[in-house]
Amino acid sequence: xxxxxxxxxxxxxxxxxxxxxxxxxxxxxxxxxxxxxxxxxxxxxxxxxxxxxxxxxxxxxxxxxxxxxxxxxxxxxxxxxxxxxxxxxxxxxxxxxxxxxxxxxxxxxxxxxxxxxxxxxxxxxxxxxxxxxxxxxxxxxxxxxxxxxxxxxx
Amino acid sequence: xxxxxxxxxxxxxxxxxxxxxxxxxxxxxxxxxxxxxxxxxxxxxxxxxxxxxxxxxxxxxxxxxxxxxxxxxxxxxxxxxxxxxxxxxxxxxxxxxxxxxxxxxxxxxxxxxxxxxxxxxxxxxxxxxxxxxxxxxxxxxxxxxxxxxxxxxxxxxxxxxxxxxxxxxxxxxxxxxxxxxxxxxxxxxxxxxxxxxxxxxxxxxxxxxxxxxxxxxxxxxxxxxxxxxxxxxxxxxxxxxxxxxxxxxxxxxxxxxxxxxxxxxxxxxxxxxxxxxxxxxxxxxxxxxxxxxxxxxxxxxxxxxxxxxxxxxxxxxxxxxxxxxxxxxxxxxxxxxxxxxxxxxxxxxxxxxxxxxxxxxxxxxxxxxxxxxxxxxxxxxxxxxxxxxxxxxxxxxxxxxxxxxxxxxxxxxxxxxxxxxxxxxxxxxxxx
Ligand SMILES: Cc1cc2nc3c(=O)[nH]c(=O)nc-3n(C[C@H](O)[C@H](O)[C@H](O)COP(=O)(O)O)c2cc1C
Ligand code: SF4
Ligand code: FES
Numbered sequence: 001x002x003x004x005x006x007x008x009x010x011x012x013x014x015x016x017x018x019x020x021x022x023x024x025x026x027x028x029x030x031x032x033x034x035x036x037x038x039x040x041x042x043x044x045x046x047x048x049x050x051x052x053x054x055x056x057x058x059x060x061x062x063x064x065x066x067x068x069x070x071x072x073x074x075x076x077x078x079x080x081x082x083x084x085x086x087x088x089x090x091x092x093x094x095x096x097x098x099x100x101x102x103x104x105x106x107x108x109x110x111x112x113x114x115x116x117x118x119x120x121x122x123x124x125x126x127x128x129x130x131x132x133x134x135x136x137x138x139x140x141x142x143x144x145x146x147x148x149x150x151x152x153x154x
Numbered sequence: 155x156x157x158x159x160x161x162x163x164x165x166x167x168x169x170x171x172x173x174x175x176x177x178x179x180x181x182x183x184x185x186x187x188x189x190x191x192x193x194x195x196x197x198x199x200x201x202x203x204x205x206x207x208x209x210x211x212x213x214x215x216x217x218x219x220x221x222x223x224x225x226x227x228x229x230x231x232x233x234x235x236x237x238x239x240x241x242x243x244x245x246x247x248x249x250x251x252x253x254x255x256x257x258x259x260x261x262x263x264x265x266x267x268x269x270x271x272x273x274x275x276x277x278x279x280x281x282x283x284x285x286x287x288x289x290x291x292x293x294x295x296x297x298x299x300x301x302x303x304x305x306x307x308x309x310x311x312x313x314x315x316x317x318x319x320x321x322x323x324x325x326x327x328x329x330x331x332x333x334x335x336x337x338x339x340x341x342x343x344x345x346x347x348x349x350x351x352x353x354x355x356x357x358x359x360x361x362x363x364x365x366x367x368x369x370x371x372x373x374x375x376x377x378x379x380x381x382x383x384x385x386x387x388x389x390x391x392x393x394x395x396x397x398x399x400x401x402x403x404x405x406x407x408x409x410x411x412x413x414x415x416x417x418x419x420x421x422x423x424x425x426x427x428x429x430x431x432x433x434x435x436x437x438x439x440x441x442x443x444x445x446x447x448x449x450x451x452x453x454x455x456x457x458x459x460x461x462x463x464x465x466x467x468x469x470x471x472x473x474x475x476x477x478x479x480x481x482x483x484x485x486x487x488x489x490x491x492x493x494x495x496x497x498x499x500x501x502x503x504x505x506x507x508x509x510x511x512x513x514x515x516x517x518x519x520x521x522x523x524x525x526x527x528x529x530x531x532x533x534x535x536x537x538x539x540x541x542x543x544x545x546x547x548x549x550x551x552x553x554x555x556x557x558x559x560x561x562x563x564x565x566x567x568x569x570x571x572x573x574x575x576x577x578x579x580x581x582x583x584x585x586x
Contacts, residue, residue, distance in 0.1 A: 019356075021339070022318070052338070064320070064323055066281070082492060087480070087582070088581060091580065121243070123248055125244075125397065125472070126398065135283040
């Protein structure tokens with residue numbers, strides 16, 4: 001994570017003095033974007049850089065569902081399964097994904113291409129069902145649209 | 155549009171979110187008047203008199219919340235816009251972030267001026283990528299134009315604004331959980347008192363308001379309390395951004411003027427139910443508000459008084475329309491799984507209660523339910539109410555009590571026959 005420190009320094013300038021603790025979430029997010037997950041050495045680096053207790057970073061990593069300690073597939077397919085999406089076909093989408101990829105939610109395909117997860121409401125219920133692929137929302141999804149999308153992901 | 159709009163007043167185009175377009179619509183003119191020397195107390199008074207209520211769910215008076223801040227206490231004060239938008243069914247703050255980010259920024263500048271705030275934050279849920287980029291882009295534009303940072307518009311007033319991203323946690327939408335998260339920790343809600351306006355972020359006086367609440371401030375300060383009161387009803391002034399989804403023909407975000415007939419909104423503005431079906435039930439304001447039957451919706455107008463009298467509330471404006479034929483047992487199962495999944499685990503009644511309720515509903519759906527399971531669900535709901543740190547414990551119960559009160563026969567049928575009376579379906583028709 002050391003090479004990200006110049007970026008973190010810029011970030012720091014927007015916060016008031018004494019807000020080092022607040023930098024934990026944005027720094028962890030940036031590290032994960034960079035490496036794909038958060039490694040032990042990243043935690044060591046952050047403890048040293050921010051001067052916050054190690055336990056705080058460990059707690060943050062285990063609390064928030066978006067953070068991860070292990071690498072995942074190149075494409076992360078996250079299907080919303082909350083109410084409006086379920087009412088508009090999310091359950092069929094999930095069954096299809098499971099069959100097509102041959103994995104259950106939480107798993108990664110053997111070739112490392114796809115990880116499949118379920119998520120709760122993504123705040124996009126008017127265009128349900130929604131599948132998030134890495135950072136991008138794909139809205140008003142159907143099985144056909146999903147198949148076309150998967151075919152394009154290498 | 156269902157009534158006169160206050161926020162959705164311009165056509166959305168490829169550039170309508172930019173500073174240039176916002177300025178062309180008269181943007182930042184109010185800020186200029188404010189920083190030229192409008193008395194701080196006058197701003198708070200205008201917003202209080204206007205009767206602006208919080209749009210995050212609890213409908214608390216914005217002006218009254220602000221009036222707790224002591225301008226001369228010599229402490230730093232903080233302002234946070236709540237853009238966590240986690241209540242299932244709700245997607246209206248996203249409209250503001252994507253299409254009117256400068257309206258939020260101008261309002262936050264005005265509130266910060268009024269409350270002696272030097273540093274303000276927008277806490278935005280981690281999954282919101284486009285809304286975040288729109289907001290961060292607008293903040294950069296505002297810095298470059300001298301609207302943020304030192305010497306706003308060449309005056310002595312200064313404000314720094316940070317867009318802070320969450321990382322996947324529903325309880326971070328709860329105001330104190332949000333502040334814990336903004337301190338870089340787990341998003342644990344905190345016991346009150348002390349109120350957040352007394353001890354909030356890093357134990358300093360802090361105002362947390364919903365994005366839509368704040369977005370209304372610029373208009374009120376520009377045009378006055380009487381102008382705002384000319385929208386909506388005498389008891390419930392203004393409008394609410396309603397995000398409607400589910401089995402509705404035309405889902406989306408609509409700005410509804412308070413007092414507008416609910417049935418007219420559903421059948422005329424939103425085109426009725428998919429496939430011309432009848433409305434079975436309506437969740438009016440996010441899944442934590444009590445469900446109304448289709449019949450109950452007929453005579454209601456959309457405002458706090460009328461929905462309150464019908465036993466529910468406007469909540470977060472997240473409406474879910476449920477068509478005839480939907481299985482309410484499966485529906486409650488989705489909700490209880492959600493609450494169990496999202497409980498932060500600090501309070502025993504919420505942590506154990508939501509888990510217990512989830513296990514009971516799963517057992518019923520698996521065909522192993524017992525008739526006393528329904529009373530147990532009600533009993534757990536009752537014991538959760540008011541016994542937890544944040545409102546999440548109560549919310550799981552409200553959703554359960556609301557559905558069981560009106561659709562108990564469907565649960566009894568499933569328990570007796572081991573299957574749904576209506577095919578166990580949640581999906582009614584494939585999305586158009
Ligand atoms: C579990 C829980 C989740 C909440 N989520 C949100 C949210 O996503 N957005 C929001 O504005 N308010 C949310 N609230 C309400 C906030 O606690 C707070 O009341 C609100 O942000 C205050 O703003 P307002 O007065 O402008 O409505 C939530 C409350 C609870 C109990
Ligand atoms: S009520 Fe539930 S979500 Fe809220 S603080 Fe307690 S355990 Fe956490
Ligand atoms: S229920 Fe899927 S985005 Fe809200």
